[in-house]
Amino acid sequence: MKNIHSIIAILFLSASVPLFGQVPLRPTPNADEVMAIMFERDTQREMLEGGYSGSREYVFDNSKFNKRAEMLVSITCDPDGTKHFQVVTEEGWKSAHKHVLHKMLESESDSSQPMIRPKTRIISENYTFQLVELGTLDGRPTYVIDALPKRQDKYLFRGRIWVDAEDYALARVEGEPAKNPSFWIRSVHFVQQYHKSGDLWFPALTSSVTEARFFGTTKVNIRYFDYTPLSAKAPAIASPKFREVGYVQH
Secondary structure, eight states, rough: HHHHHHHHHHHHHHHOOOOOOOOOOOOOOOHHHHHHHHHHHHHHHHHHHHHEEEEEEEEEEEETTEEEEEEEEEEOOOSSOEEEEEEEEEEEEEHHHHIIIIHHHHHHHHTTTTTTTTGSSSSSTEEEEEEEEEEEEEEEEEEEEEESSOOOOOTTTTEEEEETTTTTTTTEEEEEEESSTTTTTEEEEEEEEEETTEEEEEEEEEEEEEEEEEEEEEEEEEEEEEESSSSSTTTOOSOOOOOOOOOOOO
C-alpha cells in the first residue's frame, strides 16, 4: 500500500509541476491583447530608432500590354512617422511612373502625416480583431489574426495578419483594401512580408496584384533595403523598416 501511495504521489506531482527543463504553459492571450502588446512594443521600437532612412525598389509589370517600369526611391522617416520620398532613378513605361508609382508615393506620404497616421494604424480604434489560430512562420511561433476594418476607408485593409509570438512584431500581412480605390479596379490583393534582423523587424517585400477593367492584371513588387536608424541609440543595420501596413494602390 505504501508503494501505491508513493506512485500516486509521484503521478500527481508530475501532472502538477513542470518537469525539469520544461517551460510552464502560459494562457493564450486573445486577439485584442496580442494587438495591444504589439502596439506597445512597436511604439518602444519607434522611440529607440528616432526615425530612419532607407531605399526601395519598385517594379511594375502589366501582362496585357506587356509594359514594365522600375523606380528606385530613397526614404527618410521623421521620429513622428512622417515620410519623405525622393525618386533616385526611373526606367520603363512613363505612364506607369506618372499615374501609378508616383501616386503610390504621394498616398503613402499623405497617410504618414501626424494628423492622419492614427487612422491608418492596426489598432482597435480602426479594426476588429479575431484570433484564428496559433501557427508558425519561418520556424517561429505566431498568432494568426483576422483584421476587420471598422469603416470603409482607403487607408485601411481587410485581411489577415501574423504576429510573432516572441517579439510581438508583424511578421506577415495579407489582404485587400477596405474600400475599392476606383471604379476601374475590380480587385486588389497584397502580401507584405517581414523579416527579423538583430533586434529589429522590417519588411522584406510587398507584392500586389490588381485586376482592372481596362488594364487587366498588373503586379507591383516593392523591395526594401539599406535601412539606417536615425537615433544613435538604435542598432545600425543594413535593412529597411516600414511599420504602417497598406495595400498598394494602383
